[in-house]
Every structure is written in C-alpha cells, then in structure tokens.
Amino acid sequence: MVLVEEVLRARVPVVMIDVKGDLPNILLTFPGLSPDEFLPWIPEGHGGQTPAEIAGAAAERWRNGLAGWGLGTAEIRALREGIAPRVFTPGTQAGEPLHLLSAFEQPSPLWQADPEAARELLRAAVSLLLRLIGRDPDPTRCRDHVVLSVFAERRLRAGKPADVATLLADVQNPPIEVLGAMPMDEFLPAKDRLSLATTLNTLLASPTFGHGGWAFDVAEWLRPREDRRTPAVIVSVAHLDEDERHLVLGIVLEQVLAWTRGQTGTRHLRALVVFDEVYGFIPPHPKNPPTKRPLVSLMKQARGYGVGMVLATQNPMDLDYRTLSNAGIWCAGRLSTDADRQRVVEAMASASDTPDAIGAAELADVLKRLASRWFVLRNVHREPPLALMQSRMTLSWLRGPMTRGDLRRLHAGRP
Numbered sequence: 539m540v541l542v543e544e545v546l547r548a549r550v551p552v553v554m555i556d557v558k559g560d561l562p563n564i565l566l567t568f569p570g571l572s573p574d575e576f577l578p579w580i581p582e583g584h585g586g587q588t589p590a591e592i593a594g595a596a597a598e599r600w601r602n603g604l605a606g607w608g609l610g611t612a613e614i615r616a617l618r619e620g621i622a623p624r625v626f627t628p629g630t631q632a633g634e635p636l637h638l639l640s641a642f643e644q645p646s647p648l649w650q651a652d653p654e655a656a657r658e659l660l661r662a663a664v665s666l667l668l669r670l671i672g673r674d675p676d677p678t679r680c681r682d683h684v685v686l687s688v689f690a691e692r693r694l695r696a697g698k699p700a701d702v703a704t705l706l707a708d709v710q711n712p713p714i715e716v717l718g719a720m721p722m723d724e725f726l727p728a729k730d731r732l733s734l735a736t737t738l739n740t741l742l743a744s745p746t747f748g749h750g751g752w753a754f755d756v757a758e759w760l761r762p763r764e765d766r767r768t769p770a771v772i773v774s775v776a777h778l779d780e781d782e783r784h785l786v787l788g789i790v791l792e793q794v795l796a797w798t799r800g801q802t803g804t805r806h807l808r809a810l811v812v813f814d815e816v817y818g819f820i821p822p823h824p825k826n827p828p829t830k831r832p833l834v835s836l837m838k839q840a841r842g843y844g845v846g847m848v849l850a851t852q853n854p855m856d857l858d859y860r861t862l863s864n865a866g867i868w869c870a871g872r873l874s875t876d877a878d879r880q881r882v883v884e885a886m887a888s889a890s891d892t893p894d895a896i897g898a899a900e901l902a903d904v905l906k907r908l909a910s911r912w913f914v915l916r917n918v919h920r921e922p923p924l925a926l927m928q929s930r931m932t933l934s935w936l937r938g939p940m941t942r943g944d945l946r947r948l949h950a951g952r953p
Contacts, residue, residue: 539564539936540929541848542770545810546621547613551760551769553794555787557815559776559939565623565948566935569615571604573597579937579944596935603931614933622767624759625945626752627774628786632942633949635751636773639667641789642690642700643753648796649695655796660690662788662828667702669785671737681726682734685709688717706738754789756797760809777942780818787819788828794845795832801843808844811836817853820861830858837864854881868916869927872908879905886916886924 542552542564554561568575576593587595604610625633637643641663648656664686665675674680677687689708690700698704709731717725726734752758759771773790775783794811801808813819819829836847837860849865851857855877868886873879879902886901901924904914915927940948 539932539934542810542812543617543933545807545846546768546770547617549620549768550807550810552771552810552812553756553759554770554772555790555811555813556772556774556776557783557813557819559774559941560936561772561812561814562625562774562940562945562948563936563938564770564772564934565625566937567614567618567933568597568600568935569611569618571597571601571611571614576935578947579935600931600935604933607930609930609933617933620767621770622763622765623770623772625772625774625949627777627942627945628751629782630777630942632777632945633772633774636786637751637753638670638786639663639702640751640753640755642667642694642702642705644699645694645697652796652799655792655799656694657691658831659789659792659796660687660694662785662792664690665828666785666789669781671741673734673737675781675785681730685717685726685731685734689713702738702742706735706742709735709738754793756790756793757800760797774945776939784819784827784829788832791829791832791836795835795840798836798840798843798845801845803842804844806844807846810846810848811840812848812850814850816849816851817856820849820858821856822858834858834860837861841866854878866918869913870905870916871913872910873905886914 539561542554545552554564556562566579573590573593573596576596577589580589580593580596582589584592601610604613626636627633628636628638641659646656646659648659661677661683664683665677667686668675668680668682673682675683677683686705686709689705689712692713693700693704693708712722712731715722760769763769773787775786778786813833816833819827820833821827821830833849836845837849840847849857849861854862854873862882868882870882870886873882883898883902883905901914904926908914911929913927913929915925916923917925
C-alpha cells in the first residue's frame, strides 16, 4: 500500500487487482485525521469499546504514526485530491460494473496488430461465457468452446460484432460446413447445437445477466485526465468464486498485456500493475489457469514498455519459477515456515558475490525474526543488492477487507 501511495504521488497511474477485498482501503484517506472522519467506517463496538472510542484510537494511532515519518494532513489531502479513483466490480453493481462479455461486442484492432493477443483474449472470453452457462470452460477439451471461438473469430476478423445473440444464431445455423477435418454436423451434431443455443438463450433472457457496464478497456482506464488527477484503478473480484476470479482476471490481464505491447519502448515508468494475493493465479507447472500466461508474459516483457509489475503473496512456494527469475526487486517480510524461507533464501543470498555477502543461513535467520513492516530488500540494480528496509505508515487507513456495501458507500462518496 505504501508503494502504491508513493507511485500515485509521483503521478504514475496504477491498476490494482484486488482478490481479498482490502485494496480499496487506499481510498480511505482522512485529511483531518479526526475521529469524526474515521467514525462512519467503524463497525459496531467490540471488546467493550464504543465506535466513537475505536475511531478516536484509530485517529490517534494514525496521527502519531505519520508524525513519526514527518507526514501529516497536508500529504493526505494532496494524495486524496491528486488521484482519480475507480473501483470496478465485475458481476455486481457495488462499484462500477464491468461488462463481462464486452470482448465480443466490438471488433478489436488487435486482430490486425497482434492476432495472437486477440485470440488469447477471445479464448478467455469464451471460457467465461461457458462458465456463466454452466458448461466446461476448458478450451483444450470442450467442443462448445471450439465452435464458439471459431464463429466469434470469423466475425471479429471481418470487423463485425460477435455478441451472444449473434453467436446463438450462428450455432443454430452454422456459417461453415466443415470444422477442422470434420463436417460440422459430425463435430457438433444438430442436437448438441440446439442444446447449446437453448442454454445461451436462457442466459440472454435471464434478468440477472448484466448487459451493461464498462468495457474491459485498459487504455481508457489509464488515459490522462483533463483535470490532471492520476488514475487509480481497482478491479475488485473478492465477491466472485474462485473459478470466476480466474476467468475474469484472465480477461483483465490479457487486456493489460495487449495494451502494454501497444506502447512504445521507454525506460520511464508509465504505469504500475499491482496484483495482491497472487496465490493460485501463477502456479508452478503443470497448472495453467487463465491468468498464468499473461502474468508470465508481463513479468518478462512489461518493463521494456515502461509498465511495472508488483506481485504480492504469502505463499512464495506457489509461484512459477519463471516469475521469480524475472523479478528484479524482492521485498521479503517475515517467513515463518522452513519451506517458504528455503524458496527465497538461495536466490537472495546469491545476489552478490562480494566477500561480505550474507550467507544463506544468516539470511534465513533474519527472515525468521523480522518485525512488522520490516523487509529484506533485494534490488539487482543497486550495489550491494541486499538491504534491510522499513516501510512507513500508510497515508490511507488500513481498515481491512471491505464488503460490497462498503464499496457502494465509497463509490457514492468519491468524485
């Protein structure tokens, strides 16, 4: 959170992927640091304290903590007034809704500029569509996925929309007679096509199917604003189940990757992408969720386009090794288990070959005993590469995970 605050203070746009529900805390900035500002966000009293008492204690703690770093109300006010926050909540109206199937709606210029990226984006969108109708979303084994992908790509490459209603019509009356080396009626018989079309129609007719909302458009999210406020975009998926999170974030990350590859090369930071609680989204081989390919590609390539990537996890054992090898800066907090320490110690201890380089055993002992907000920093761009670092108090109040009701209040109360 401190890193995000500092990047926003430097007027660099940030996209935050929120899995647990606590990244919207970045918007809980109280310029007066008064108990009255904290009070509306305090739950009913617990431990014998009233909400007013809890608010007073929180205000005092933040005021004193920031003062210890030479910070106060002026810096909080500057952060609050300098950012243009947006909280997207796919699948709910709690924040700004996202149109889950917007990738079908309009042809993308990617089909001419980067067909591979366009196809990956389409594959993620078809998987999400099939997930919504309760069918197998796996593109490697599902015939429904193959048929819908072929029909959609055929239309999008021709500059035509491929919305659900149009795809339904194509399923009923296929525009092609052969798919691969088989006749369409053998690959997906008329009986199976009717079942798929009926299911798609049920989705279209459902009153809970969200047709509205913003498109997955990273370029629009990060576009400079006329009022010079810096975009601070949060995509919150805390309310979705695990499969839905993977599919929705697969589309988001494919869009981020496509936007990144469309930028000119630069050595200056033009945007930062932060993915907190990345456990399960970029796992080691052979697991391959929809989020893995774009994340690995971004870790390898994004820096050349001026896009920074920050991944945070409490489970370093679960990260794909290619991700670790592409991380130039590591911040390791206290690691309580031997397996987690072993995962990160060797790479960090070997970061320098100077005579006074810290050994693996000594580093493991440090990682075991670190206090709160202390980190071992490994930065391959500095010498020596290893250092101890303490993070400051956050300007925003770290209230904890926020409910959909909390997000609605935030959305209603911010410009």
